[in-house]
Amino acid sequence: MNSLIKLVISGTMGAGKTSAIEAISGIPPIRTDVAISDGESLRPGKTTTTVAMDYGELALDEDQVLVIFGTPGQERYDFMCKILVKGALGMLLLIDLSAEDPERDLTYYLSLYESQLHNTPCVIGLTHEDLVRNFNATRIYEIIKGFGLNLPVILLDARSVADVTTAIEILLAQAEEFEIREAVA
Numbered sequence: 001m002n003s004l005i006k007l008v009i010s011g012t013m014g015a016g017k018t019s020a021i022e023a024i025s026g027i028p029p030i031r032t033d034v035a036i037s038d039g040e041s042l043r044p045g046k047t048t049t050t051v052a053m054d055y056g057e058l059a060l061d062e063d064q065v066l067v068i069f070g071t072p073g074q075e076r077y078d079f080m081c082k083i084l085v086k087g088a089l090g091m092l093l094l095i096d097l098s099a100e101d102p103e104r105d106l107t108y109y110l111s112l113y114e115s116q117l118h119n120t121p122c123v124i125g126l127t128h129e130d131l132v133r134n135f136n137a138t139r140i141y142e143i144i145k146g147f148g149l150n151l152p153v154i155l156l157d158a159r160s161v162a163d164v165t166t167a168i169e170i171l172l173a174q175a176e177e178f179e180i181r182e183a184v185a
């Protein structure tokens with residue numbers, strides 16, 4: 001019997017959730033992108049958005065399969081994000097550094113998942129770094145610390161197989177650490 005390990009990729013609209021799943025999924029990812037019809041902020045050229053979720057799978061070995069859910073990006077679907085993250089082994093939270101206010105986005109998502117993040121491993125992936133001149137790394141760590149959390153932060157191009165694979169490896173390693181901690185507690 002295959003065991004299924006659930007991972008969730010979340011974060012702001014345009015951060016790279018759909019791309020990340022496409023990059024690593026071993027099956028053709030299931031997407032629910034539609035044309036953007038409302039006035040929510042978007043970047044030029046981004047004409048579709050994920051309404052329900054993205055779904056992909058990645059076989060880790062013969063009997064372990066990662067099932068990966070990407071959350072919808074629009075805030076009115078936040079309730080669905082909270083449902084998707086239940087029972088997840090870990091979450092990759094993508095923050096678009098080229099967005100108007102990435103620090104606000106990070107704060108927003110850490111608040112959204114606050115109750116879950118103390119017992120669900122999470123990696124912060126900063127995307128679109130190639131499009132910004134600089135960013136305030138200290139501030140990012142301060143925000144995370146402000147939530148009483150200590151999360152790994154990495155720069156990640158969501159289109160890169162290598163980058164997304166690294167993020168997932170960090171997440172899995174963290175999940176193992178969580179398990180060990182729980183076992184000795």
Ligand SMILES: Nc1nc2c(ncn2[C@@H]2O[C@H](COP(=O)(O)OP(=O)(O)O)[C@@H](O)[C@H]2O)c(=O)[nH]1
Nearest residue numbers: 013014015016017018019127128156157158159
């Ligand atoms: N320049 C750049 N583009 C990226 C990066 N990551 C993702 N993208 C692009 O950003 C756009 C939005 O990505 P998408 O996966 O649709 O975001 P989602 O709304 O979170 O699902 C796509 O055109 C991606 O190719 C990155 O690190 N740098």
Ligand SMILES: [Mg+2]
Nearest residue numbers: 017018049050
């Ligand atoms: Mg998407």
